[in-house]
Amino acid sequence: MEFEEFKNELMELVTQELDNRSMDNISLKFSDINSPDGMNERMIVSVGDSKMSMAFRLREIFRDIEGGEEMDHAVNRICNTIKESITVIETKEQDVKAFVTDYDKVKDYTYLRLVPGNSPILSETPHRMIEDMALVVSVHLVNFSDENGKSVVVITQPLMEMYGIGEKQLFEDAEKNSLEHESVVLTPLGDMIRNLIQSENLPDPADEGIIAYIATNQSGFHGASVVSYPDFCEQAAEKLGGSYFLIPSSVHEFILIKDDGTPKARDLNRMIRNVNETVLEPRDYLSDQCYHYNAKTKTLETGLKFDKAKEKKAGTR
Amino acid sequence: MPCHGQINNYKEVSDMRSDEITTPKLESFPNDNSSGVRLLAYAYGISGKDSKAKSGSGITGLMKELEKTRLSS
Numbered sequence: 371m372e373f374e375e376f377k378n379e380l381m382e383l384v385t386q387e388l389d390n391r392s393m394d395n396i397s398l399k400f401s402d403i404n405s406p407d408g409m410n411e412r413m414i415v416s417v418g419d420s421k422m423s424m425a426f427r428l429r430e431i432f433r434d435i436e437g438g439e440e441m442d443h444a445v446n447r448i449c450n451t452i453k454e455s456i457t458v459i460e461t462k463e464q465d466v467k468a469f470v471t472d473y474d475k476v477k478d479y480t481y482l483r484l485v486p487g488n489s490p491i492l493s494e495t496p497h498r499m500i501e502d503m504a505l506v507v508s509v510h511l512v513n514f515s516d517e518n519g520k521s522v523v524v525i526t527q528p529l530m531e532m533y534g535i536g537e538k539q540l541f542e543d544a545e546k547n548s549l550e551h552e553s554v555v556l557t558p559l560g561d562m563i564r565n566l567i568q569s570e571n572l573p574d575p576a577d578e579g580i581i582a583y584i585a586t587n588q589s590g591f592h593g594a595s596v597v598s599y600p601d602f603c604e605q606a607a608e609k610l611g612g613s614y615f616l617i618p619s620s621v622h623e624f625i626l627i628k629d630d631g632t633p634k635a636r637d638l639n640r641m642i643r644n645v646n647e648t649v650l651e652p653r654d655y656l657s658d659q660c661y662h663y664n665a666k667t668k669t670l671e672t673g674l675k676f677d678k679a680k681e682k683k684a685g686t687r
Numbered sequence: 688m689p690c691h692g693q694i695n696n697y698k699e700v701s702d703m704r705s706d707e708i709t710t711p712k713l714e715s716f717p718n719d720n721s722s723g724v725r726l727l728a729y730a731y732g733i734s735g736k737d738s739k740a741k742s743g744s745g746i747t748g749l750m751k752e753l754e755k756t757r758l759s760s
Contacts, residue, residue, distance in 0.1 A: 620722070644728075644732070649724050654720060
């Protein structure tokens with residue numbers, strides 16, 4: 371089934387199921403919206419005169435249908451979510467807006483977040499570039515998050531201007547909150563995997579003499595941003611015992627591999643692309659290339675740039 | 688393969704249209720971000736064991752190993 375055919379069939383079936391459930395006053399439409407991960411096609415569900423709406427990510431649903439999920443099953447789950455969310459939308463709309471648009475309420479919940487450098491949101495979002503990645507500020511809506519997940523909002527240029535603050539204060543406040551509530555966590559890769567997966571014979575790079583650490587924050591959510599924290603690179607160099615490569619595992623964490631002269635950036639980049647294409651959720655994508663931190667020169671750069679300089683230096687000896 | 692067990696993976700609540708200037712877009716994220724699967728993939732790759740997966744070579748074999756591990760976790 372082609373994507374366009376899927377979209378139309380989904381719309382028809384969801385409309386029919388909502389009618390079957392006597393869920394009136396709901397309108398559906400297709401729309402493209404800017405998303406940090408660039409996956410734009412949405413089915414927008416609006417409830418009556420409410421100013422809030424739900425947006426379902428069509429590409430992800432399509433991928434599941436292609437993966438074997440029955441269309442009826444997907445339709446039922448969408449309608450169940452709409453039903454659950456209607457109450458939230460009707461009763462919380464004003465609460466959310468009142469919270470998000472008041473900087474005094476928001477400023478203790480802002481945090482630093484790393485997104486892909488080509489994210490479409492950047493054109494209207496204050497950001498700072500770190501190589502080909504971008505640092506933005508998001509707000510964690512604690513009162514609208516629950517045991518199943520978190521709700522967040524990226525602070526856009528218009529929102530920041532409405533707050534009446536400048537970019538400097540925006541990032542300073544977010545950094546302060548991040549350092550206080552989401553400090554750096556460095557864990558050996560093997561240990562982390564054994565914590566997450568109950569299985570025998572798990573691979574551990576330490577068994578091959580490779581020093582590899584996970585770098586994230588306390589919650590493990592959007593933890594790749596730790597790379598922007600003051601002193602992070604030096605702190606990690608001390609932990610690993612010298613220079614290291616940084617692998618962008620996802621927006622939630624980096625994997626650090628000690629540079630003992632063996633790893634090559636192009637090989638690491640190939641591995642990154644493989645994992646990104648096969649197991650990574652699109653919304654978690656950060657970058658397709660590795661980076662390198664030189665503990666002596668205190669320089670962070672792309673892995674390829676580091677390798678080229680190294681080869682050039684070796685060639686001139 | 689990444690877990691889509693919760694419909695919340697698909698859902699965002701967005702477009703507060705009452706104010707054209709602000710329009711903050713709400714994003715929803717599940718607490719489980721499938722870190723185990725991708726970290727395992729990297730552990731195999733970094734250890735150089737991805738080519739030794741029992742069910743096949745290269746990434747296909749790795750994915751089969753990952754699927755078995757995910758199902759058992």
